[in-house]
Amino acid sequence: MAECSTGWGGSEISREELAKDLDAILGQNPPTLRERFSRRHLPISTPKLPTHAFYNKHIDKQLILKRILPLDSLADDISQLVSNALAVALENTSCDQLPTEAFTSYLEATSYVKPPTAENIAELYEDGIARACDNIVTRLLIPKLRQWLPNVHWRRRLIPPPESNSGIYDNANLFLLSREGMVALPDGHRELIDSSLYEDLQRVATSVPGMGSWIFMNHSEHSDSLLAELDKFYLDDEFPYELCGTTGLENASSSPQPYDALLAPWTLPSGLGAPPVSSSKRKLRSRVQKIPPSRSITPSARRRSETTSREEVPLTAAALLQLSWARAVETDSTLIIINCGDHERVCVRHRATQTLFMSPMFNITTCKDPGYLKLHVGIHLALIKDAIARSKPPPKIISPPAEPRRSPRKRSRPDTEETTSRPLAKRHKATLDPVKTNMSTMSLASGRNMLLLHIRYDVYHSPAPASFIRAGPCLTHKSKWKDGRIPAIKRAYRHDEYFEIILGRKLGDGATGTVHTAIARVSSKNGEIILQDDLVVKLTFKRQDQARLRHEYAVYSRLAEHGVMGVPQIYGLFEDLEGGAIALVMNNCGQNLYALRPDKTKFRISVTPAQQDRFKEILSSIHRAGVRHYDIRDANLVLNGKGEAFIIDFDRGRFNPSEGKKEREMDILQELMNGIPHDFSMPSPETPGTRNEIWLRTPTPSEHSSDQEDSDEDCESDANSDARSGSDDLLL
């Protein structure tokens, strides 16, 4: 019996005993969800397509999913990885007693009072399986460690607000903590790691934001059958990945071939070959050829969709696979775990062949050889090994000496392995043909009702643009828009009948929408292309948020009627013809005062006296136009590069406020300028859209309240407001 040194929390035991205990722990499975969650919460709603699925259609062609294949050996391979790692670790570890009780308690039944939603199942995984994995994987990586402590962490990133509850939770992954550009290790751990592993961990901690994609679904019969159904795609030559339906303006891929680790702990079938050639591409081409030579495009639909929001669409098996794959592309993950409570599948994303290899569906409560804990320890370990391998600079290809150049023309750089391993985040910058930038771009666009929207940053490079139809006129330039007349959708649009918007990186995710930088590209009648690159686009997906954005547009209409300056120039409101989004196009006013704060922990804003006066002037003219902003804070006060002031974000705006409320709002602005932020920790004030009605369409002027004489403020219970002391403080 080999003798071992004493370890943490327990007495010294033999190596054999430790191996036996570990084996027993790793063979464990969690109890069924019915045993863990209270029965009164069952059944639960079926998963819906989450709103961010809108972005999945815009992933670069070279990164999308092309086929699904079975990989029955995956669990065995992962189990072998753990067995091998254990054998090595046991040779080097101190044999202290295993905290068996703690590990078992992580897996044991707890009476969970919450319903088994996707979020709660993710939380359960985080509190149980993931904690046990963190400890065991850390020990397998650093056998000399004398404690069962986690250096590896599995965490949920962001808990979505309840209204975004789609029955899907996909915002969790594994990561190594970093602090000030260094891998964060507890005291004393650095010395236990040899220098090459330390370098590897250092690279992963600082350059890999997350490893693996976990997709949790609400626990329901529908989720179980969705997971079971995924098999049916094995028979397809090509997976039906859904792209935008617009034809005539397809984009070639701009992504270099993504990089798979050369050595993986699983064996994939050999002779896979190149990904299948997209038949949909062929279809698109043949359809394009029928279109007259003037580069017309066919919009994605001839009719407006019933609803512009996405929440109500039930999840299908194809949508679940597309969503899971897209999430793995966005996070550059190799393994995808799809879990619906008691059942699960584990999948490998093979980048080069754009193939998803999928394990059979298994019941997590009855796993055997390997047990569920061993499988997940293996998944965590495999992800770290994969991240280490892929974050290493690939071996240099030694090429023969270059032949003398014959042509003076510049040659494009060959796609060497070196280029393929560049981090995804750095791959895409909006690349556009050399064209003029012209301030009349948006004036030309104001006469066009069809907007083609591309997304081009990180992994996004829309294979085809989304078609958006105008739902509200340009408020900055004259247009032929007739009040209340929503334009008909044409069968095809010539190049001088549509304009394009190319969305860049996200500027912010607000309570209402997602704001992106954007460039407009407009083709004139004679074919000249002009650009305007100082735009932003606010996209909204959920019903309530779309109601707020339509209301915001109505507020901007009122401000434009009164010629208010110092607010964004609005170039129109647009609806996605395939449903899912509405977009407000405006100019980029600069950076908000929060972003400009030198020290974010201190409320100190640097605004010159002239800029302070200008903010007050703008607010006065907003008030004169009969609008109260209702959300005056540093995030909504903006300065451009020339130091010019703007007030943005009118989704909470109110029409026809009382004089007292306007004065109070001016006081808040003054206080803000004096360095006293207003307390907005109160719940957001309701907007007319959220309380009284949901506008599924942009209201015509007669419908929306900009012409009404009654004040929106009157909708608030004035009786209550009189009774409240400091009522304005509560509302503002």
Ligand SMILES: Nc1ncnc2c1ncn2[C@@H]1O[C@H](COP(=O)(O)OP(=O)(O)OP(=O)(O)O)[C@@H](O)[C@H]1O
């Ligand atoms: N026209 C614009 N110019 C420059 N930046 C903008 C513009 N519009 C929005 N932004 C940026 O995007 C962020 C979010 O925008 P906005 O406040 O309009 O969204 P929201 O969803 O209504 O957010 P919230 O109501 O939570 O503040 C802003 O803080 C600002 O930094």
